[in-house]
Structures are given as structure tokens and as C-alpha cells.
Amino acid sequence: MKQLERLKLIYGLLSHSPQTIDSLQKELQALGTVVSSRQLYRDLDDVGNFFLRAEERLDLKNQEFNKKLYVINRNNGSGAINNYDIDTYLINKLMILAGIAIGRKSSLDKFRDIFASHLNSSKVENNGSWDGLSMLNTHFNEIVFDQKFEDKFNQILWSVSNHRAIEIIECHGDSVSMYKSLVFPFLFLPMKIIYHRGGFFVAGMVDGSKKCLVMDLFQISTFKLSNQTFAFKKDMTVLDKNLQARFGVSQNIDDEVYEVILDFASLTGSFVRAHSWHHSQRFEVLPSGNVRMYLTCGINRELIGWIYMWMGHVKVVAPEILKAHHQEQLQSIIDVSQSDVVSYKDSWRPA
Known part of the structure; x- marks a missing residue:
């Protein structure tokens, strides 16, 4: 790769986010270019002298352990950005679906550049996690976008x-x-x-x-x-x-709204009560240490499936119609385990 092309890449990387020598080397290597630290320092000088626009300047910020962070500062009058704002941005970025991140990359890049512009114009000492390498989204159970x-x-x-x-x-x-x-x-x-x-x-x-x-x-x-x-x-x-009135998004089996009561083993109950499942949820710690959950909602396939997610650590207390459907599905699971045939059956569809 010619020097001019390399300098353009370095400028582009700095325009998107602050960079260290290490992060620049990794990014350039991923693009097929291996550059020594000594050469990279010279390249950064050239970028600062010849590539910046009139409103830009290349700043050097000292971080922990004497790590040097290179930042393109733009004097655009933007509001100050602090480390809390950076973390908020990274958390939102972490939560984006893989399909959205790929299919709408051009739009997301625009927001990234806007944020980078505000960050570079502020006096914040970046916390070093800007590149997001310390964060991971498993994208478990996400719809696959094509x-x-x-x-x-x-x-x-x-x-x-x-x-x-x-x-x-x-x-x-x-x-x-x-x-x-x-x-x-x-x-x-x-x-x-x-x-x-x-x-x-x-x-x-x-x-x-x-x-x-x-x-x-x-x-x-x-x-x-x-x-x-x-x-x-x-x-x-x-x-x-x-x-x-729905638990989740599945259609309810009828138009009734029930008081659903579930008893969870203590440890499982502690986990369940720390999460959001339905707007009506409330909890009670029983004398045994177990956790009782109350829901005001309809009965649907999603509720039954969610109850089975907790395996043998939950008991259906009420209502009776939910108990009956729970037992029916239990028998269905047993029947399938003893059969060579697995077939689709939806008995939850209302009229």
C-alpha cells in the first residue's frame, strides 16, 4: 500500500474515533497493511500537517499507564461529552441487533461520526473502551436478517x-x-x-x-x-x-384475564424477580424462602413455554385452567419423548 493511501486510512480511522498506536496498527493490519510503530509516528505527523481541515487539529491525550491517545479535535461548538456519555453510546451500540448493524450500517455510521465529532471536540479523557472490544453481544435468539x-x-x-x-x-x-x-x-x-x-x-x-x-x-x-x-x-x-392482557405477544386462548400465581424455588425466584416479564408482576417471599409471583394476564402459549423454561423449579398454583394446560403439555412432552415422530401442533389458537 502506498503512503498516501495509508495516510488516508489513518485519517479516516481517526475521524471515526480516537486511536492509540496499538489500535491503529490492528486496524491497518486488518486492512492488509503492516506498519511499524516508528513509521506510524511519522505518518501521524504527516496527517496532522497535511490532511486536516481548517477546523480540525490533531491532539494527543495521555491516559493511564502513559498510553497515548490521538484525537482529531473539531471546533464545531458541540456540547461537552463525558465518560458517562461514552459508556451510554457503547451500551446502545452493544444492544443493536446484528441484522440492523449490517443492513443499516451506512445510517449507523452517520450517527457514529456525529458522536465522534462531539467527542473529539470535548476535553474528556477517554476511558480506553471506545473501540468496544471489551463488550460482546451474543445475538442469541435474534431474527436473522437477509x-x-x-x-x-x-x-x-x-x-x-x-x-x-x-x-x-x-x-x-x-x-x-x-x-x-x-x-x-x-x-x-x-x-x-x-x-x-x-x-x-x-x-x-x-x-x-x-x-x-x-x-x-x-x-x-x-x-x-x-x-x-x-x-x-x-x-x-x-x-x-x-x-x-397478553403475556408476551402470543394470542390469548380466550378473552379472560386471570390472576396467575406461580411459586419459584428461592434461588430461581430471586433471579425471576430481578427481571421484567409483565407490567402486572409482583412478588412475595414466602416463609419457606421461596418466591411467589403474581401476574394479571391472559393464558397463552408463550406463558406456558415460559413456565417450562424454569423446569422443576416452579409450580403453578393458580388458576385451575392454567394447571390443566400445564399438565397437558407435560403429557405431550412425555409422549414425544417416547415416540419416533415429532409433529407440529398448535392447540392454543382461539376461535
Whole structure:
């Protein structure tokens, strides 16, 4: 690689984030260029002398253990950035889905550059974790984005944002137990995009019947956008009430809202109560040390699956209908373990 190309790369890296000699060497090596520390110091001098714009200057900040941090400072009048702001940015970056990070990289790069511009103009002593190498997102259970899903996501997002009806022609599979009475194709009034457990869902109403419906974007296989608008404010209140009665996003088996009581073993209960599962959740520590959980919600496939996640460390106390469904699924698991056949069956779909 020629020196001019290398200097352009170094300038680009510094424009995006503060860099140390080590981090610059790693970045350049990843791009196929091996540069000695001595040469890199000379390159940094050249960048500072010949590559900076009128409003820029190359600053050197001393960190712990005499580590040198090179920063392009821009005099753009931006507000001061502190280490708490940096950590907040990195945490948000950590939480971005892999599919979003790849599919919307150009947009995210713009935000990164804006943040870098504000950071470089501040007097903060960076905490050394700017590159995010000390953070890891496992992306466990996330939907896998491909171009087809990205296109579908963008189209449905447009419909929700602009209050346009969608004709749902075909769905492949059913992760949320949709109504048995649904006849395809049907007109759907989309009102909310929901992110839940690594996937994206669209919530709204079936036109005509006014039934509240949540669909997994992954399962929507054929649809048509329309320019048909709909009044959403009044129906949004109805939809919100329906969603609050669900445990997660799955369709409830009926229109009833139950008081669900679950007893957890002490250690499991301590873990459960430290997390958010439903807006109605409340807990009580029993004399035995076990933890009792109370929920006010409907019964659906997601609730049963969530209970089974805790294996033998939870007991269903009430209501009786939940006990019955829990036992039914237990028997189903036993039957499958003793059979050579595994088949799909959804007994949770309401009429």
C-alpha cells in the first residue's frame, strides 16, 4: 500500500474515533497493511500537517499507564461529552441487533461520526473502551436478517408510520397462535412495530372484525401495501388494552384475564424477580424462602413455554385452567419423548 493511501486510512480511522498506536496498527493490519510503530509516528505527523481541515487539529491525550491517545479535535461548538456519555453510546451500540448493524450500517455510521465529532471536540479523557472490544453481544435468539426480510421490514414500517392498510395474502407458520377464523387474504390495519425476544412483530386490527392481531414479521410471506388510510387513535386504545392482557405477544386462548400465581424455588425466584416479564408482576417471599409471583394476564402459549423454561423449579398454583394446560403439555412432552415422530401442533389458537 502506498503512503498516501495509508495516510488516508489513518485519517479516516481517526475521524471515526480516537486511536492509540496499538489500535491503529490492528486496524491497518486488518486492512492488509503492516506498519511499524516508528513509521506510524511519522505518518501521524504527516496527517496532522497535511490532511486536516481548517477546523480540525490533531491532539494527543495521555491516559493511564502513559498510553497515548490521538484525537482529531473539531471546533464545531458541540456540547461537552463525558465518560458517562461514552459508556451510554457503547451500551446502545452493544444492544443493536446484528441484522440492523449490517443492513443499516451506512445510517449507523452517520450517527457514529456525529458522536465522534462531539467527542473529539470535548476535553474528556477517554476511558480506553471506545473501540468496544471489551463488550460482546451474543445475538442469541435474534431474527436473522437477509435482504428479503430487510425489504419486508422497511415496507411494513412504512405502513405503520403512515397508517396505511396492508393486505395479508399468506403467512407461513404461526409463532403467535392467530385466530382460527382468519380467512386469507384479509385487510390488516397495522399500528405498532413490536420488538420482542429477538424478533419483530406488527400489531394492529383485522379490518371489519376489529379483532386485535399480532403477527411475526418473519411469518408474513406474501402481502401487498396499499394507500388506504385508517383512523388509528381510537383503535389504538383498544389495541393497547389487548396487548397489556397478553403475556408476551402470543394470542390469548380466550378473552379472560386471570390472576396467575406461580411459586419459584428461592434461588430461581430471586433471579425471576430481578427481571421484567409483565407490567402486572409482583412478588412475595414466602416463609419457606421461596418466591411467589403474581401476574394479571391472559393464558397463552408463550406463558406456558415460559413456565417450562424454569423446569422443576416452579409450580403453578393458580388458576385451575392454567394447571390443566400445564399438565397437558407435560403429557405431550412425555409422549414425544417416547415416540419416533415429532409433529407440529398448535392447540392454543382461539376461535
